[in-house]
Amino acid sequence: MMLYYRLLYEGEHAEIFPRARSVVTEKRYVHRRVGVRSWRKVEKVFSADHQYIVANFSSLVAEVPADLLNRSLGNISADTEEGPELEFVSLVVTASKPNEKIWAAVTQHQVDGRVAYRIRRNEAGAVWFEWILGDHYLPHDDGHGADVVWFEEWGNENRKDRFLRVERQRLEAEGLTIQQLVFKMDGDNVGDQLEIDQYASDYELDIPEDVELTGVNELLCGMVTNDEMLTYPRGRSALRNIDGLQEEINWTITRDSIVFDKHGKPKLAIPRALWDTVASQNQRDYGGRFVRNADLEVVSYDDKTGAVPMYITWDAKTQQSFEHVTRLIKYMLAISKTSPQAAGLEEGKGESGVALLYLWIQSVIKAEAIKDKFDAAIKAAIRKCMILENAISGQSLQITDPVVEWGELLPKANSEKDTEEIEKYAGGVQSLETTVRRMHPDWSEEAIMAEIQKIQDEQTADSMSPTFTQPPRVNLGGS
Template sequence: MTIVYLKEKFPPPPFDEEVQQIHYFRDLYDGNHENIFPRAQELAKETQVTRFIRKPRKAYLRKAVEKTAQHHYVIVNFSSVIAELPADLINRSLGNISADTETDKQLLEFVQQVAKASKINQNIWAAVVQHQVDGGVAYRIRRDMKGTWFEWKPADLYYEHDDDLGADIPWVEERGDEKFLRVERQRLEGDKLTIQQLVFKMDGETVKEEMDIQEYAQQFSVEVPEDQELAGITELMCGYIPNDETLLNPRGRSGLRNIDVIQEEINWTITRDSIVFEKHGKPKLAIPRALWDSVANKNKTYYGDRFVRHADLEVVSYDEKNGAVPMYITWDAKTEQSFDHVQRLIDYMLVISKTSAQAVGVNTDQGGRSAIAILYEWIQSVIKAEAIKDKFNNAIKEAIRKCIILENALGSTAFKDVDPVVEWADMLPKADSEKDEEEIKKFEGGVQSLETTIRNLHPDWSEEAITAEIDKILEHQAVDGLTPVITQPPKTSIGDDE
């Protein structure tokens, strides 16, 4: 039922293999390819610079002086683009979040407070990227001095129980030379929810023994929430959003799967070209044999050895009879096939990851295009992002609804636990003229009200400004509708005409 940590390595089975995959794809996304690709590791053995390139600048320069790099492993990391593009589109389209009510002012204010404390708009990009890289992302409801809110958690810090009645949120804390495993365990027991705080001592990667949570809090002066029993709550105050889940992979799969080998081949092809250019691309000075012998013999006389320095050739004489002069030899490289190979690999990677080439800036043409034309070029990426957006839309609604439930249980409120309203805009930008034309056509076609049209045309206007604009338009229409023709009333008869 629950997860066993004692005498086990962390993370515990059956999550250990999944966490290894998560760390693999994180290295792929972050560009730490020397950690995962064999050819990058082999090339890194020639120099230690690659391992220090992401360290602070002074450390990198110091290491570079100690051992100069002969060759550098070149990373063109399309994996990061594939993971970040859906996050860019979803981040742009997320709009206002409010309660699904127009009369309950307290509920409206509470939902606004939850959205503000949770920093939903600020954190949605990071959550979507982590969702794509790890294959899922979790959230946890919290109530503290900030109020009631929720936070996103990585997939490797959320372990559901096998009976679907609980979940653990574990994390490792380092206190000096010691390591401790903290766990927040949520369990449903009948008609109540229990939230328990646990702590374990660790020896390396192994969980050694459990210790008292209050003793831990006093020893290291940390605040630990008290254990809670919440009667009447029949759902967990946490949740999980899988990516591309299947029946065999219910916790989801990374959005970077199946492209790692292609990414490694792209890196290696570009690195190989770089090595060839380094070896043969520099111009080489060629001098006649007689000139070389003349300079070398002089150095033999002066220094006791035959050699030619670059400085010796800055000013030289040449054979006027034969016209023998120094010359530079340059290498005319033919690399078109190599570049074509890289382009094919990039195309394969984009197809496998369901990413539009135009969306990542390749295979683009010049010239202005309408929003509709751009949409069709980006359609594959937009469809992918729309599916991810639907999952986050449901997750945000569910998280805020659970915040309402928790507030009702711990506070003095009696809010109606309903899903909030999450507004989403178009993922792709439109020119103002094109957007205005679409809104006017909807209004003239009778499928959209005047008020909605003005709201869509001016989303930043206040309610007073929208109302004033509606009155002006209706007044103008009324004036235009007046006719100068005076229509006489029908004749009537008064009295009896007998």
């Protein structure tokens, strides 16, 4: 089903919907020249893929939460003001690029029903985490391990050898063991296991050695599921239950398109006598009775009957079809918990941030739930990076979750946002540093600290009133 939902998201609906195949090809009769003065009527099969119209609202369902979380994810830092933890988390964030990759991760999470991550470390000592496809992450049934799998192909265009790579992590009594395995693929079947050292030598690969991390009591990988249930512990796609509606939307639009294509173009109607005249001339010239469009560019006028060519147009009534498509789209959005404003079916602008929130409330509630899962996943991934660094490099980093800052899911006017931040600071529920950071999220650390110092200096200067703050009196006279 994962491949099915990926095709649904990508808009490759002609491959998964049965009614699309009925308009894939069509037969037409054309006249083909077989000699200098000879024509023959033949049957020709045309590709009609362009006639199947895809109005892919499935992609909208998956991308709206990704858009909201992408603009919401802010700064990621260690839960400390100074120390090696702060520097290490900064390096991990720089190498992992979570802000750049969150959109892709959330979209894949919605399409596949899950997305996974794993921790990496290279020979130079850089540590980072990366998102991987959900079907590349296979947890063990006993809950004490997981396999991260992927395929590798080597060879030329004429022949390619395919291999299954496996990174196996298992929690044992002493700690975590990580093994590198490789299997030869026989078509779609997994074949014999190969020696990993020989495989690396044959294809000049740099494969890490097997390692046992003593004292590590959690896997260095994980998974984020979507709408999981007891019967579906690995999550479910956000596109489930809407594929039938998507097909009906496509088919209704396609059916109208075919009707317009066949009947919407003006048809030229000519008198019977004129048709016979042109066909007879073609019979004499080419040996067949037919009439081409080019034959009618210059025609004679019938003085007796006044018969002249005329165009016939067909007026189609499409209002009901459009209303049907609109209803189907609204059903799809309701099932997938997507606001109609996201699809442009209703006005999506509000006079204030609160008004905008209520217009987009369905999508916001859905995105908030997804945000909580990715918040936990990002924190867990960076914490696992710290665990790996301690286990391999011998450092003694304090293992704690980092601080992940999330902004508003929906945009607000700068004036409204600044007013809210100032009120929080004035009410004593928010620090000056947090206020400056939120009002200027694109500033550097140096600029933020400089701004804080300026504000504190001005506040100190304003608090010194010459009326109440006087120098001490001194008696200069003698007795």
